[in-house]
Structures are given as C-alpha cells and as structure tokens.
Amino acid sequence: MPEHFRIGPGIVHETVDGEVIAIDLDNGSYYSLAGSGPLVWELLAQGASETELREALEARFGGVETIAEDIAALIQQLRENGLVIEAEPAEGAVVVAPASGEGEAYEAPRFERYTDMKDYFLLDPIHEVDTAGWPRPAA
Amino acid sequence: MPANPAAAEATGPDLAAAYFDQLCERFEQAAAAVHGVDPVTNTKSRPAGAGTLDLGMAGLPVRLRYAGDALRANLLSPFEHLAAGFAGDPVLTISAFDTASSGIEPPTSLWEPIEAAPGTNPVVRLGSERACVLAAAGSRALTAAEPGAGEAVFHLPDASAIPASERAGPIREALQLLMAARGRLMTHAGAVGRDGRGVLLVGRGGSGKSTLALSCALAGMEIVGDDYVLLEPDSLTAHAMQSTAKLSEDSAERLAVPSAAIDPAGFAPTLEGPAKALVDIPTLASDTLKRQLEIRAIVAPTLRASRGGTIATADGLDENGPSMRPISAAEGLRAVAPSTIVQSGFGGGRSLAALADLVRRVPSYALDLSPDPAANAAAVDHLVAELG
Numbered sequence: 001m002p003e004h005f006r007i008g009p010g011i012v013h014e015t016v017d018g019e020v021i022a023i024d025l026d027n028g029s030y031y032s033l034a035g036s037g038p039l040v041w042e043l044l045a046q047g048a049s050e051t052e053l054r055e056a057l058e059a060r061f062g063g064v065e066t067i068a069e070d071i072a073a074l075i076q077q078l079r080e081n082g083l084v085i086e087a088e089p090a091e092g093a094v095v096v097a098p099a100s101g102e103g104e105a106y107e108a109p110r111f112e113r114y115t116d117m118k119d120y121f122l123l124d125p126i127h128e129v130d131t132a133g134w135p136r137p138a139a
Numbered sequence: 140m141p142a143n144p145a146a147a148e149a150t151g152p153d154l155a156a157a158y159f160d161q162l163c164e165r166f167e168q169a170a171a172a173v174h175g176v177d178p179v180t181n182t183k184s185r186p187a188g189a190g191t192l193d194l195g196m197a198g199l200p201v202r203l204r205y206a207g208d209a210l211r212a213n214l215l216s217p218f219e220h221l222a223a224g225f226a227g228d229p230v231l232t233i234s235a236f237d238t239a240s241s242g243i244e245p246p247t248s249l250w251e252p253i254e255a256a257p258g259t260n261p262v263v264r265l266g267s268e269r270a271c272v273l274a275a276a277g278s279r280a281l282t283a284a285e286p287g288a289g290e291a292v293f294h295l296p297d298a299s300a301i302p303a304s305e306r307a308g309p310i311r312e313a314l315q316l317l318m319a320a321r322g323r324l325m326t327h328a329g330a331v332g333r334d335g336r337g338v339l340l341v342g343r344g345g346s347g348k349s350t351l352a353l354s355c356a357l358a359g360m361e362i363v364g365d366d367y368v369l370l371e372p373d374s375l376t377a378h379a380m381q382s383t384a385k386l387s388e389d390s391a392e393r394l395a396v397p398s399a400a401i402d403p404a405g406f407a408p409t410l411e412g413p414a415k416a417l418v419d420i421p422t423l424a425s426d427t428l429k430r431q432l433e434i435r436a437i438v439a440p441t442l443r444a445s446r447g448g449t450i451a452t453a454d455g456l457d458e459n460g461p462s463m464r465p466i467s468a469a470e471g472l473r474a475v476a477p478s479t480i481v482q483s484g485f486g487g488g489r490s491l492a493a494l495a496d497l498v499r500r501v502p503s504y505a506l507d508l509s510p511d512p513a514a515n516a517a518a519v520d521h522l523v524a525e526l527g
Contacts, residue, residue, distance in 0.1 A: 012480065012488040014495035019469035021476065023491060028481040032473065114473070116343060117481045 003049040005075070006087040015042075022083055028117030031083060036061075037109035040074055047090035050075060061106035074109040081113065154249065156270040159283040161246040162292040166234040169206035169241035195223035195430070196314075197323045197369040197378035202229035203310075207240030209298035214309045217381035220421065220428060231289040231317045233310055239297035245281055248274060258408065260304060273312050278302040282312040286320035303407035307385050307417060308367065314380065315483060318369050323378065324493050326370040327479040330363045330377035330432050331355040332523050337432035338504075339368070339377060339497075340440060340519075341475035345413075347440040347508055350390040354512035355519055356424040357394060363432050365420075372493040375434045375500065382420050382428055387413040394512055396423060435526040437503040438519060439466070439474035461509040461518040471503025502526075 020033035260277030284291035291313035329352035365384035402417035
C-alpha cells in the first residue's frame with residue numbers, strides 16, 4: 001500500500017467553515033469533506049503518510065478505536081475519485097498536527113460526491129490541443 | 140503583434156499566439172472589406188467610429204469592434220445599454236467578424252475537426268501563457284484572445300444565422316478571458332437588489348435563477364443579470380453584461396411576459412434542457428436593468444423543499460409559500476462555485492478562491508420557491524431590505 005499522497009492533478013479545493021470543497025476540473029464532479037475529513041485532507045496535502053496521519057489523529061482524539069479504519073476508508077475514496085494520487089515522500093516535509101482543542105470530540109470523516117455538473121461536460125466537452133499533436137491539417 | 144506569425148513559431152511553439160495574431164489580421168481584412176477601409180492607405184469611406192461600440196463594462200472602458208452591421212444588430216445589440224464614451228484607449232477590445240458579411244474566412248484550423256452530436260457543443264481549446272483559442276464545434280464560434288493585452292477576436296460563419304446558444308451569451312468566452320485578466324470573475328449567477336445593494340442568485344441551469352431574477356425585476360427591483368454577472372471580488376460588486384435574459388416557455392407563461400419582450404426568434408432548444416427564448420429586460424421591466432450592485436448575500440433558489448412536513452407540488456414548488464433559510468458558507472460555495480468553475484475552463488483555482496472569499500464575507504441563504512413568482516420576489520426583496 002502506498003504511504004504518501006498528494007492532491008490530484010486538475011483538483012482545485014478550498015476549506016470554508018470546516019468543510020473542504022474540491023472540484024475536479026477534468027470531469028466537473030465536486031466533493032465535500034466534513035467531520036474529520038478536512039483535517040485528514042490538510043495533513044495529506046502537507047505530505048503526511050497514512051501512518052503519520054493515524055498517529056496525529058490518535059494523539060489528538062486518543063481512545064477512538066475507529067480512527068485507523070476511518071482514515072483508510074477515506075483515503076481509498078479520495079484515491080478512487082482521483083482527489084489524491086500516490087506520491088514520493090516530500091523532502092523535508094514536516095508533519096505538524098493542528099493544535100488540539102480541549103475536549104474536542106472525534107467525528108468520523110464525511111465524504112460526499114456530487115455529479116450534477118456532468119451534463120455540462122457531456123454537452124460541452126473540452127478537447128485540449130497541445131503542441132505535440134500540432135499541426136494536424138484539418139480534413 | 141508580430142507582422143509575420145511564422146516568426147512567433149520560429150522563436151517558440153506558441154501556436155495559440157500565432158493563431159490569435161492570424162485571426163487579428165483576418166479581422167482587419169474583414170473590416171476593410173465591409174467598412175471600406177483601405178488596409179494600405181488606411182483611409183475610410185465611412186466616418187471614424189463606424190464599426191465600434193464603446194462600453195463601460197464592469198468599470199472598464201471596453202471597445203467592441205465589428206465588421207458588418209449584421210453582427211452589431213444580431214449579436215452585440217444586448218450590450219448597448221452599457222454604451223459609454225471614454226477618453227483615451229480602451230482597456231479591453233473585442234473584434235468580431237463573420238464570413239458571410241465580409242467574405243473573409245478564419246485561418247485554416249490546425250486541429251482535427253470534431254463532430255458535434257446534436258444538442259452538444261464540444262470545444263477545442265488551445266492555450267499558452269500568452270494566448271488562448273477556443274473553437275466550438277456546435278455553434279462554430281471561434282474565439283482567440285490575448286488576455287494580458289486585453290484583446291480578443293471572435294468569428295462566426297454567418298451573422299444572419301447565429302445559433303441561439305451564442306445569442307444567449309454573446310462573446311461570452313472572450314469577455315470571460317479578458318475580464319479574468321482584469322480581476323473580474325464571470326460568475327454563473329443572477330443579481331437583483333434595491334438602491335445599489337443586492338444579492339447573487341446562484342445555482343445550476345434549471346434551478347430557477349432566471350425566473351426568480353425576472354420576477355424581482357417585475358416587482359420593481361434592480362437587476363444586473365439573470366444568469367451571468369461579472370464579479371469584482373474585492374468590492375463585492377456584481378456588474379452587468381448583456382440586457383437579455385433566458386427564459387423557458389413555462390416560466391414566460393408563469394410571469395406573463397408580454398410578447399413584445401420576447402425575442403422574435405422565439406423558443407429554441409437549449410443545451411441544458413427545455414426550449415428557452417431571449418427576453419429583453421428593459422422591455423419587460425423598464426428602468427430596472429442597472430450596471431452594478433453591491434452584493435450583500437447569496438441566495439440559492441431551490442425547487443424542491445428539503446424540509447420535512449412541507450407539501451411540494453409536482454414541479455417541486457412549495458405550496459406553503461416561499462421560505463428563506465440561512466445555509467452554511469460551505470453550502471453557499473457548493474451552490475455558486477461548481478457551475479462557475481467548470482464553465483470557466485481556465486484559472487479554476489483562483490476562481491474558487493475568490494468565490495470562497497465571497498461566501499466567507501456575506502451570508503448564504505436557500506430560498507424554497509413557491510408557485511407564486513410575486514411571493515418569491517417579495518421574499519428576496521424582504522431579505523435585501525433586512526440586510527440594509
């Protein structure tokens with residue numbers, strides 16, 4: 001199993017009110033991450049390995065048995081949807097767990113996928129042309 | 140622009156820029172052919188200013204140049220409400236020509252032709268740091284732009300047979316690219332208000348934005364757009380583009396839109412679903428169309444009440460009357476961002492950041508729509524008054 005990931009190509013994202021909104025520019029699907037999902041996302045984007053993630057969350061929310069399972073499941077969903085891809089360990093990456101809030105309760109990551117923009121892509125697909133295929137004379 | 144496009148290729152494979160330069164040259168040839176300007180002596184047989192429409196759009200001096208009066212009448216006239224003289228040079232210039240009026244063809248396309256299935260409009264896109272070319276296979280609209288220089292060229296085969304999708308959003312790609320380079324984000328939203336302050340109406344096609352925006356205009360509220368506005372994120376200002384809105388037959392009936400306000404072309408199939416017609420906003424509701432509004436909130440109209448215990452009619456309207464309820468900033472962002480970003484094509488990350496900033500600064504609401512357009516407009520009017 002890969003240990004390190006980075007945000008996938010074509011993915012743009014913002015965190016608002018503790019929720020991550022990520023949009024896949026290649027197919028119009030968009031995603032919402034809530035609960036502890038944004039924390040996992042932030043640490044993954046920083047270059048944390050799955051092991052480091054688990055340790056960071058366990059240190060922060062100690063005693064929650066499902067953390068490892070939740071992280072693994074979320075990473076699988078993120079990978080299946082191209083939101084994160086496997087990466088080499090980032091050189092010199094330092095993983096810093098966000099400050100722990102006193103008495104903060106653990107919430108399982110919540111992951112939602114929305115595909116209602118699909119029509120725009122089916123109706124107006126964009127065909128990128130690059131210099132490798134150029135010039136190709138029109139028929 | 141380089142006199143010889145081949146020179147641009149020799150110094151680097153910036154084919155988008157080379158194509159842009161070639162299309163610029165073709166426009167000049169078309170203008171000369173149509174307006175009688177001799178490209179050698181540059182003397183004009185028509186008064187200076189022929190073939191230009193100067194605008195103040197989104198706070199910028201914008202010059203639309205056209206080769207042939209048919210383009211102005213059939214494509215560019217919805218911008219006439221923004222007509223404004225300005226001293227000095229325009230910041231943005233968009234030059235439009237068509238082959239039927241001028242006899243001038245665009246440069247040979249160097250990409251493979253793409254088949255457009257009925258009802259679709261696939262787009263070929265070629266981008267470089269300097270320039271961008273967009274060729275729509277369905278509407279056959281061709282746009283080439285150099286956003287940094289504030290210049291774009293637009294071509295259609297025939298100005299007397301412009302596809303409905305293009306007339307609904309005239310020169311939209313050119314405006315989007317040039318405005319983005321000047322910090323104005325073309326946002327998929329309507330905007331309505333009172334006394335210069337208002338709300339963005341957001342949601343994907345079919346969510347009821349246009350119907351709600353025009354209901355508000357009919358109630359005497361100010362409107363700057365029903366479907367797209369130019370958003371200046373720093374000042375939270377929504378600016379108007381064209382003076383037309385797009386409405387389905389069902390909505391036109393519901394709003395009792397007089398036939399004088401409906402474009403003579405009538406209702407035409409749209410890419411996203413039901414047949415829609417262009418509605419002229421000033422004819423529908425005089426003096427309501429404004430250049431800009433300061434945005435105080437985001438409102439996402441919803442056709443299906445998501446609350447428990449309410450009665451929704453078959454078309455998703457809430458019989459209990461409209462209901463405005465606060466939603467989270469994240470929900471607001473989900474309502475406004477995806478359709479704006481996926482249609483923008485370029486600069487998705489920056490656009491999302493600007494919209495995220497917007498939802499952090501102003502509150503978001505969902506409006507469960509009722510079957511009564513006037514009641515829906517009143518709910519928006521009430522919110523605008525409350526927000527001050």
